[in-house]
Structure formats: C-alpha cells, structure tokens
C-alpha cells in the first residue's frame with residue numbers, strides 16, 4: 001500500500017537562504033534545491049535537472065523561474081514546467097515560512 005501522507009520538515013531560518021540563488025538540502029533520501037526570490041517567495045524543487053543532471057541548487061532565480069546552471073533551461077518555480085518543449089518538468093514541493101523558519105512538505 002502506498003502512503004500519501006506528507007510530513008513537514010524544518011529547513012532552518014529564512015535568512016540562511018541566499019536571495020536569488022539556490023541552496024542545497026538533503027532531507028532523508030530526498031535531495032532538494034531551495035530558492036528565495038527577491039520578492040521573498042521560497043521554492044523547493046528536486047535537486048537534479050531532468051535535462052542532463054545539472055545541480056539546480058547552483059542555479060539562480062529569474063523572476064519566478066529557476067535557471068539551471070548547465071544549459072540555462074528555465075523551470076517554473078510553482079509548477080516545475082520547463083521552457084523547453086523536449087524537457088521534463090521538475091518535481092516541486094510545498095514550502096511554508098512560519099515565524100522566520102522555512103518548512104518543506106515531503
């Protein structure tokens with residue numbers, strides 16, 4: 001039987017996330033790339049680009065898009081959809097910020 005339960009995992013203070021850049025986290029078996037936009041939004045996505053394995057935490061945010069550091073494919077930070085028709089979408093994770101602390105739902 002497959003469980004659909006999610007768990008909320010603390011990632012640390014919001015101020016530890018660099019503005020406009022990615023930050024890598026490992027939560028159990030799940031590697032994540034987490035971004036804080038200049039507008040104050042926080043996004044969490046799978047850590048590896050589905051194109052050719054680029055480390056997305058080394059990428060950056062442009063508007064609401066995550067830019068892969070390898071070939072600059074752009075992914076919608078909310079939906080994970082790619083701007084390239086041949087590329088797969090990223091898995092995205094819900095994030096919340098409570099009292100200055102960042103949490104991700106896995």
Ligand code: FES
Nearest residue numbers: 049052054068071
């Ligand atoms: S590996 Fe990410 S765009 Fe190519």
